[in-house]
Each structure stands twice: as structure tokens, then as C-alpha cells.
Amino acid sequence: MNPRVVGANLVVSIKSFYREKTAMFFTMAFPIILILVFGTIFMDQENVSFHLYVQDLDHTDSSAQLVNTLELNGKFQITKVEPAVNATQYAKNNKLNLVLTIPEGYERSLMQRMMRNDPNASATITYIYDPSSTSVATKMEILNSVFAEINQRMSGKPPFIRSAETSILTKKYRFIEFFIPGIIAMAVMTASLFGTVNLNTELRQKGVIRKLSTTPITRTDWILANILYQFILAVISTIAMLLVSYAVFHISLQINAWLPVFIVLDVFAFVGIGMVLTRFVREAQSAAAAANAIMFPMMFLSGSFFPIEMMPGFLQTLARILPLYYVNEGLRASMVFVDNMAALRNSAIIGVFAAVVFIMGIFATKWEEGK
Amino acid sequence: MGSMMKEAEHVIEVEKLTKRYGDLLAVNDISFNVRKGEVFALLGPNGAGKTTTVEIIDTIRTPTSGKVSLLGMDVTKKKHDIVPRIGVLPQGFSSFDRITVRETLQYYSRLFRLRDTDVDGLIELVTLKDKTQEIYKNLSGGLQQRLGIAIALVNDPEVVFLDEPTTGLDPRARREVWDVLLGLKKKGTTVFLTTHYMEEAELLADTVAIISKGKIIAMGSPGELIESNANYLVLTLQFVDEQAFEIVRKMGFEPVQDNRKNIKVRVEHTDDVQKILNAIKDAGTSLHSLDVRKPNLEEVFLKLTGEALREGPAGGRGAE
Numbered sequence A: 001m002n003p004r005v006v007g008a009n010l011v012v013s014i015k016s017f018y019r020e021k022t023a024m025f026f027t028m029a030f031p032i033i034l035i036l037v038f039g040t041i042f043m044d045q046e047n048v049s050f051h052l053y054v055q056d057l058d059h060t061d062s063s064a065q066l067v068n069t070l071e072l073n074g075k076f077q078i079t080k081v082e083p084a085v086n087a088t089q090y091a092k093n094n095k096l097n098l099v100l101t102i103p104e105g106y107e108r109s110l111m112q113r114m115m116r117n118d119p120n121a122s123a124t125i126t127y128i129y130d131p132s133s134t135s136v137a138t139k140m141e142i143l144n145s146v147f148a149e150i151n152q153r154m155s156g157k158p159p160f161i162r163s164a165e166t167s168i169l170t171k172k173y174r175f176i177e178f179f180i181p182g183i184i185a186m187a188v189m190t191a192s193l194f195g196t197v198n199l200n201t202e203l204r205q206k207g208v209i210r211k212l213s214t215t216p217i218t219r220t221d222w223i224l225a226n227i228l229y230q231f232i233l234a235v236i237s238t239i240a241m242l243l244v245s246y247a248v249f250h251i252s253l254q255i256n257a258w259l260p261v262f263i264v265l266d267v268f269a270f271v272g273i274g275m276v277l278t279r280f281v282r283e284a285q286s287a288a289a290a291a292n293a294i295m296f297p298m299m300f301l302s303g304s305f306f307p308i309e310m311m312p313g314f315l316q317t318l319a320r321i322l323p324l325y326y327v328n329e330g331l332r333a334s335m336v337f338v339d340n341m342a343a344l345r346n347s348a349i350i351g352v353f354a355a356v357v358f359i360m361g362i363f364a365t366k367w368e369e370g371k
Numbered sequence B: 001m002g003s004m005m006k007e008a009e010h011v012i013e014v015e016k017l018t019k020r021y022g023d024l025l026a027v028n029d030i031s032f033n034v035r036k037g038e039v040f041a042l043l044g045p046n047g048a049g050k051t052t053t054v055e056i057i058d059t060i061r062t063p064t065s066g067k068v069s070l071l072g073m074d075v076t077k078k079k080h081d082i083v084p085r086i087g088v089l090p091q092g093f094s095s096f097d098r099i100t101v102r103e104t105l106q107y108y109s110r111l112f113r114l115r116d117t118d119v120d121g122l123i124e125l126v127t128l129k130d131k132t133q134e135i136y137k138n139l140s141g142g143l144q145q146r147l148g149i150a151i152a153l154v155n156d157p158e159v160v161f162l163d164e165p166t167t168g169l170d171p172r173a174r175r176e177v178w179d180v181l182l183g184l185k186k187k188g189t190t191v192f193l194t195t196h197y198m199e200e201a202e203l204l205a206d207t208v209a210i211i212s213k214g215k216i217i218a219m220g221s222p223g224e225l226i227e228s229n230a231n232y233l234v235l236t237l238q239f240v241d242e243q244a245f246e247i248v249r250k251m252g253f254e255p256v257q258d259n260r261k262n263i264k265v266r267v268e269h270t271d272d273v274q275k276i277l278n279a280i281k282d283a284g285t286s287l288h289s290l291d292v293r294k295p296n297l298e299e300v301f302l303k304l305t306g307e308a309l310r311e312g313p314a315g316g317r318g319a320e
């Protein structure tokens, strides 16, 4: 390895990139535009309301008012469940993750407490829920806070402990916060894959590679320079995406050491795939087509844009064999859910993959025998 | 290296070199030597095997069989030792589109791990002084080739390989490249050149090897080649009258007519010229112009292979 040779290549790559404005636009601005467009589209959906099923066994004005309070909270779209049915059975049959039951005698208890100041009078509202559902905890959390507020008001004194919300571990995330790690993973993949394929096929077709093979530059220096160049681009592009997201959508994401780790692995994996591709697909056009064929399924099936839970089962299985899936999951684990174990698990998987394809790429890259 | 001082030191030694691409025999058992300090030209038509040969010698490709040594080293085994000491302009050379002339030369200089390359001197040598800040893409074809030559010289090489340095250039650009190459020749650089322009070989080369279908069919200085293969004169006549062609043919010569209605006749002696002119005069045919000259490499090639070096009428460009 010769640092001056690597440096010389890096300088040439960066100058070429900087001077080619359209390429620069597509690598830098395109992901940002994607973030702006999707972020704006999904902004409204952020106040998404949960479906809530309520069985009112009391059937009085007071119980109706309670339901109304829940509705006014704005987080819930309420569906009434007939008092006659068995709520547990109903939840099972209709695959509901939460049914709320207001007990018979709710109004009576309420009156007793309000009028007679009887501290023993209380009402128990039952949550019939499916613990395996992911969103149920969030719903119950919101409900608890609504009830706590009602209790508090009934005590007639201002609250003693007030709370100020700052981010907590299992915080609710917004769509845009879920979306951005996916776009970062995708943008880095696209730039690395296409950057490598385009650079190598173009230079080979132009005969520059043949010329380089008559200079003392080694394969290692060449590959190293390419990796460094792609990494620099990835870092700049990621910073730009994050800055725009902070400025426009006021996102709150965890930026920690996992971010550069996943970017490096993303770069290695897709530069590696690019190098293997250029070796076996000779023509520049078919190489670009092959790169597209790899990129598109990766983009749509690996959960870059939406959670893979939204896809049918067999596609979810397919997603798990796509390398980008692990970058997405890993970046989300670190940036959104702050789950270090999950980040570690995903980085290990993509790390092994990146190492394998990159080594294949090194062997696939050839200097000699122009054709 | 070990070889004793012969008549002159051989920088390149090619012995029974053969290259196959599958079934295709691109280079067929050729042997030749290149002396230190000479300009050696491999002259041949498209597909003759020029690039294959030169790229085997300059370590880009590998031979199927045969032995090639460059600067005393086996090209298949000592690539790493050879590369820093040679300069190569590959056929159809091209460089990074958006990198300037100066930056490109600096880049290649760094690849050779050099610190004291005289970039300005090189720029001056190929007369690109007012284009140093121009990016490669914006240079004309001739300027691009001149930059390519400068790049090939960046490491002050002992042997320079130039594969068709003027193909695709207009006559003026070609002449400008020739000026650069004449400068190299004057400096005593060993140059291995391939070309399908006989003027180029004739003007620049000390030794010309004519290659056709993977075989070297003649080799020597341009003068020797003409002397031994085309010992005749070429008479070119321009008539107003069509029947002159028949008159010459009936005299036992083999005239050929080109698209400008010029008649070309090969004659052994100056006497024949006189005879033909007399016959034409007797027939009362009027003559527009006439030209007698010694043949060139184009005709040597034509005679040896029965094929033209390039498409178009053989020797149809007249003498200049």
C-alpha cells in the first residue's frame, strides 16, 4: 500500500465527482428530495388515531361522557361493542388487540364519590388485550394517562408532580424517524454500487484501466482508493440528509457510533458487489442494468421505505436474505429504538456478508489482459 | 542484460512469439529485435496483430508461446521491474474526462511514486502550454494524443511504446504529433511505434517491420524495404481522353485507373517512360499532367500482400 498513490486516486475521484454536476446532484440531492417528499406526504399521518373498542356495560350518561372524553383526546377512533357479548370472546374472534370495558355501576360509584365523598367508591375499567400485539402497549399507555388525568381532576387539587416529556427508551417514533435510517442505508448502497460499477466499466471501456496496468499502481491501492472515496461520499451524503431532516422535520434520532459502523459496512458490502459485477458484466450498459436489478428489489423489499411487517409473509422471508435489510434494521435499532443488542446482531450479519463479497470483489478485480 | 555487446544493444528481443485468441491466431510465430535508441515501427493494416504484439511486449497481455525480453527481462515474469522503466500510450488512449492537463500529469507522476517530475518540461515538449488548465474532455483529439504521449514520458522511460498515436487525427494534428515524435527521436529515446500510415513509418522509423495476418513479412529501413521490394518507378498520367488506358495496356504494361481518372503504371526503367509518352503522342491523345516517382511503403505493402494498407484506392493519394 502506498499512501501517495491512494491519495492521488482519491484526489482524481473527488475532483471528477465535484466537476460532474449531474452525478453530484443525483448522489447528493436525490435522497434529500426523497426525504422531503415522503416526509411531507406522511406528515399528516403522524397524528394517526388508534382504533379502540369500548364495551359500555353501564350505559349511563356518565359512562357515555367517559367514552366521549376518550374520543376528544384525539388519539382514538372508538367503536362500541354491544353490552350483550362476551368481550374476551369478541376480542378473540375479531382479532382485536384491545377492548375496554366500562363496568356496570360506573355512574353509581361516580356519584358516591362525588356527592358523598366516599373514598371507597371506585370504578375498575378492564383492558382486555392481546399482549403479543406491538401497538397495544402504546394504546394502554395513552389510556392510562387519560385516566390518570381524570383521577387527578376529581381530587380537586392541582397536580403535585408534573411531568415534562423528554425522550425515553421506548418512546413512540414518528414515521419520518423510521424512514430516515432507511433512506440513509439506501442512498449509501446506491452510491457505492453504482459508483463502483460506473467508475470501473467506464474506465475500462475508455482504456484507462489498460493504461493504469502499465504503471506501478497495485490492485490494493486502487481498491483502497475507491473504498475511501465511496466512504467519503457516504459520510457527506449522510450528514446532508440528517441536517435537512433536522431542519425541516425536527426529527429526534440517536446519533452514535453505530452510524459510522453501519455506513462502513454498507459501503464495503456494495462496493464489493459492484466489483464482482464489473468483472462478470463487461459492457457498461449491461453492468448498469445488473446493478439496477440488484438495487430495486433491495430498495423495495428490505424495508427502506416502510416496515417489512406491512408486507405479506413470503416477502418478509425474502427480505431477510437481502443484505440491505440488516443495514436498515441495524440503523433503526441504533438510531430509533436505541437497542444496542439488535444493532450488534445486525452489524454482525452485514459484517460477515460485507467481508465475503469484498474479498470476492478483490479477487474479481483484474488488471492484466485488457480484454 | 548479460548478453555481450553485439553490434548494438538490443532493448527488445522477440523470439517465436505466438498469440491465440481461442481459434484465432492473432500473432503467428514472429521474431525480431529492437536496438537501443532506434525508432522501430510495426506497420500493418487493421487486425494484423500490431496491438497484440505491442501489448505483449509492454506487459499488458500475455503470450501464448514464445519468448519476449524487454530491457533484458522476461516480460511474463518481471512486470513489476519493467513497468517503472517503460512508457506506454495504448491504442485509443483516453484519460479522466474532468481532470486538467496538469493534474493528469501530476496524477501519473504520483503513480510512479516520483517527486521531481518536470511537469512543465513535459507540457512544453508536447506543446500544451496554453492548455494546462483545460480538462481532458475539452481537448481536441490531437491534443489528447499529445497529452497521452506526455503521460507515457512522465517516468522518463527507457523505452516508449506508442500504439497508433495518430490514428483518427486530421492531417494537421497528425503532423503536430509527428513533430513531438521527431523530438523524441532526436533525443535518442527508444520508441516502439505501431501504425497503418506508411508516411508515418517512412518519416519516423529507423526500422520498419511490416506485419500482415500475424506474420512479419518484411523488415528493414524504409529505404531498404523499397529498394528490395519495389525496384521500379511509378508513372502517373492524367488524360482528358479515355482511350489512353487502352493504348498503355496494349503496350504490355499493367495500368491501373483510380477514381480521379489517373492512370498509374509501374515501369522498370526510365526508357519505358519515354516509350509510353511517345505512343500517346503518336495516337494524338492530349496529356494533362504527368508524374514519375519512386514507390513508397504503401506500394511495398501492396506488392507483398496484394492488399491495401487502408481502405480506398491503393496509393491513390499521389506523391507529395
Ligand SMILES: Nc1ncnc2c1ncn2[C@@H]1O[C@H](COP(=O)(O)OP(=O)(O)OP(=O)(O)O)[C@@H](O)[C@H]1O
Residues within 6 Å of the ligand: A371, B021, B024, B026, B044, B045, B046, B047, B048, B049, B050, B051, B052, B053, B091, B196
Ligand atoms: N482480446 C481479444 N480477443 C479475441 N480476439 C482478439 C482480441 N484482441 C484482438 N483480437 C483479434 O486479433 C486480431 C489482431 O488484433 P490486433 O488488435 O492485435 O490488431 P491490430 O493490428 O492492432 O489492428 P488495428 O489496426 O485495428 O488496431 C484481430 O483479428 C482481432 O480481432
Ligand SMILES: [Mg+2]
Residues within 6 Å of the ligand: B050, B051, B052, B091, B163, B164
Ligand atoms: Mg491495434
